[in-house]
Amino acid sequence: MKILIIDDDDKIRDLFRMWLEKAGFEVFEAENGKKGVAVQQASPVDLLICDLIMPVQEGIETITQFRNDFPEIGIIAISGGGKIGPDSYLAVAEHLGAWRVFTKPVDMPLLIETIREWERSNGSR
Amino acid sequence: MDIKALVVDNNPVLLRAVAAILQQEGCTVKTAGTGLEALEIADAFTPDFVVTDLIMPMVSGEQLCRILRNTKKHQGVFIVVLSATVLEDRERIFREVQCDMCIAKGNLQEIRQHVREALQMYRQRSSTIAGENQKSERIPDGLQPSEMTSELLLEKRHYSDILANLEEGIIELNNQGKVIAVNSSALNILSCREESLIGMLLPEAVAWGIFKKEIEQWTDRQLIALGMENYDIFDDNPLLLNDKIVTASFLPISEADSNFGLCILRDISRRYKAEKHTKELNNALKLVKKMDAISCMAGGVAHDFNNLLTVICGNLDIVTLYGENQSAEERNKLLTQARKASLVAVDLTRQISCFSNFGITNREDVQVEQLVQETVGRFFNWTKERYRIEINCLERHVHADPEELAVALGNVLQNALEACPDEAIRIVVDENNFTTPQLMSGQFVPAGKYVRIDICDRGRGISSELLFRIFDPYYSTKERSALKGMGLGLTVVYAIMRNHGGYVVVRSTPNFGTTVSLYIPSLPSEKPSAVAVEQPPAEDRRILLIEPDRQIGEIGKIMLSHLGFSVKVYRNRAGAVAELKKRKGDLHMPRPLIIIAVSETHDESAAQTCKLLHEIDPALQIIAMSGTVLDPIMVNYRDYGFVNAIPKPFSMDSLRHITNTVLHS
Numbered sequence: 001m002k003i004l005i006i007d008d009d010d011k012i013r014d015l016f017r018m019w020l021e022k023a024g025f026e027v028f029e030a031e032n033g034k035k036g037v038a039v040q041q042a043s044p045v046d047l048l049i050c051d052l053i054m055p056v057q058e059g060i061e062t063i064t065q066f067r068n069d070f071p072e073i074g075i076i077a078i079s080g081g082g083k084i085g086p087d088s089y090l091a092v093a094e095h096l097g098a099w100r101v102f103t104k105p106v107d108m109p110l111l112i113e114t115i116r117e118w119e120r121s122n123g124s125r
Numbered sequence: 126m127d128i129k130a131l132v133v134d135n136n137p138v139l140l141r142a143v144a145a146i147l148q149q150e151g152c153t154v155k156t157a158g159t160g161l162e163a164l165e166i167a168d169a170f171t172p173d174f175v176v177t178d179l180i181m182p183m184v185s186g187e188q189l190c191r192i193l194r195n196t197k198k199h200q201g202v203f204i205v206v207l208s209a210t211v212l213e214d215r216e217r218i219f220r221e222v223q224c225d226m227c228i229a230k231g232n233l234q235e236i237r238q239h240v241r242e243a244l245q246m247y248r249q250r251s252s253t254i255a256g257e258n259q260k261s262e263r264i265p266d267g268l269q270p271s272e273m274t275s276e277l278l279l280e281k282r283h284y285s286d287i288l289a290n291l292e293e294g295i296i297e298l299n300n301q302g303k304v305i306a307v308n309s310s311a312l313n314i315l316s317c318r319e320e321s322l323i324g325m326l327l328p329e330a331v332a333w334g335i336f337k338k339e340i341e342q343w344t345d346r347q348l349i350a351l352g353m354e355n356y357d358i359f360d361d362n363p364l365l366l367n368d369k370i371v372t373a374s375f376l377p378i379s380e381a382d383s384n385f386g387l388c389i390l391r392d393i394s395r396r397y398k399a400e401k402h403t404k405e406l407n408n409a410l411k412l413v414k415k416m417d418a419i420s421c422m423a424g425g426v427a428h429d430f431n432n433l434l435t436v437i438c439g440n441l442d443i444v445t446l447y448g449e450n451q452s453a454e455e456r457n458k459l460l461t462q463a464r465k466a467s468l469v470a471v472d473l474t475r476q477i478s479c480f481s482n483f484g485i486t487n488r489e490d491v492q493v494e495q496l497v498q499e500t501v502g503r504f505f506n507w508t509k510e511r512y513r514i515e516i517n518c519l520e521r522h523v524h525a526d527p528e529e530l531a532v533a534l535g536n537v538l539q540n541a542l543e544a545c546p547d548e549a550i551r552i553v554v555d556e557n558n559f560t561t562p563q564l565m566s567g568q569f570v571p572a573g574k575y576v577r578i579d580i581c582d583r584g585r586g587i588s589s590e591l592l593f594r595i596f597d598p599y600y601s602t603k604e605r606s607a608l609k610g611m612g613l614g615l616t617v618v619y620a621i622m623r624n625h626g627g628y629v630v631v632r633s634t635p636n637f638g639t640t641v642s643l644y645i646p647s648l649p650s651e652k653p654s655a656v657a658v659e660q661p662p663a664e665d666r667r668i669l670l671i672e673p674d675r676q677i678g679e680i681g682k683i684m685l686s687h688l689g690f691s692v693k694v695y696r697n698r699a700g701a702v703a704e705l706k707k708r709k710g711d712l713h714m715p716r717p718l719i720i721i722a723v724s725e726t727h728d729e730s731a732a733q734t735c736k737l738l739h740e741i742d743p744a745l746q747i748i749a750m751s752g753t754v755l756d757p758i759m760v761n762y763r764d765y766g767f768v769n770a771i772p773k774p775f776s777m778d779s780l781r782h783i784t785n786t787v788l789h790s
Contacts, residue, residue: 009432009436011432011436011462011465011466012432012435012436014462015435015436015439015440015462016439018443018459019439019443022443022447053428080427080428080429080430080431080432080435103431104431104432104434104435105431105434105435105437105438105439106435106439108438108439108442108443109442109446
């Protein structure tokens, strides 16, 4: 299964890549929503993990765009919170079509477990 | 029976004539040329029978009648009005003037006749103890009303109606400072009756409270001694009369051959309360803004820390879960990642803790020019085309933590560089000696000597609405990024400057550029040694701090003690007053410096406290302290008797700077 991770913090991307690869997934990454869309167009993935507060194109906008343009994709939103706190942002993300939401610091084993759950119900293409 | 008669008329001929008539009738007679004089005589003489003219200067006959009637001691007196205007003003006199008989002035013969009849009536009345007084009148035969008099009376009534309906309270004073007329508004404001005011000396007539001395002085010097200057009680420190808030003006006025005084009272209770309400609303708004800034900061801090914690925990979890199957090198790599993120977190906490710095930190004598040259040079990697330093004052020293100053300077340079990457940044070192506090771009900078570092860029600038928010933590016009602590730059600068007793002022014109000025308290140049400034002989350095907030009082005490002062904190003025009175008895005790907190929630006005303390010792040096820098006391502290003003929150260095400024001036 292919997963795209969008986060502006390269340390976070490195960490996610490490965990996801260990779990046997193929990982793509992008540092903002705009680049994420480009990556998706070049080589479509099954699942998107998207941070919410980012420069250039932030998460809420990115999730909306993915939901519209790639309706098949599974979306997991992650956030460390910002000016109005993590919960409200994530609630918005969920409302907009994120399948699951995680607050940072992310419980990585739980994240992997959640991805496997999605994989089971949607199957790999 | 001996009748005591008082004759009142400002016409001396008529006065003598009527007095003679009454003496012939066997009365004991006293005379007065004005209503005021009559009241003074009546007080001891207690006349049984009064003959008075109506139109007179200095308390009119009409006022005199009213006051006599309303004064218990004179209630039973028989009053005869003898006036040239009785015929023209007949109805009103009957309706309004409190007398037993009115006589229209005729020739002497007629006057004699009429006065005798009045006396006759008085004798009858006192023998029969008549209850209801019936007014009677005597009008000489053939007397015709004068049109001119009628018109003049009409005009007089017109003005007295205006006076009676004025919202301002008017008190008229004679040239000796005695009250001779009061309008009804004044009686309302003062909540008293006319008879208790007329004839009183102005300073005694009203409970002036803390203004009594000033009013005595005005009466003596400006009114009686013809200094002719006005005195005002303004709304920033108003008069409190019962439950009313009042402003007042005192004016000496000169007429053709004499002068008199006016005291004008304005009841501003309603406006004052409305303003107080607005002030409360503003405070609420300020709180909302503060909470906004705090939640903005909390959100920013949480965001940064959560990202770091994700990296730290995520790497550690991998080691825990897969560690046994990993090579030492691989494990090491993960642990190093976690460690690096932890160090970033440590650095972030340092930046944040900068805001709550208590100020008891590293301070040394720093040569500003050198610090600027080094910090700026290092920042630009010594690439001379990137910056230009102008030094307008040499050998300036400040008392500072050089590392913190370098951080502040670096943060401002970073902003300047980002705003304007292609042009050289200009850095100016100069000094300012402010004799009055400055309000610059919303920042309050107290009077004193400062070294100033300007950092000028010619970048895109900041709009004036944003200027007020630029110090908010995590408020940034730049986009959020993975760079931790972004958005804290200017907040850190602000905090560092405040901790040094300094200030940062940002001026900006969109599309023209921004100048950030750092004001750092300057050390007295003749005494560059910090130790000498900090510890002069201890017995000279006493401070009384009047601060209603216990916690702030404690912190102030700790900081001032650290600066070498012996400190006493009082929560209200009473303690300080007692302390200063004690000192008055023992002049060997050194004179303390006073700091008074200006507090809206406190009942005691700081301005009044200052005044009271100066009454005990006029040479006291008193500093105002407030968190509301736009308070008139802070801006115009000299007008209120203070020697300087210090904004809250204070720090060790701001306290040092202000106390040094005061003690060295």
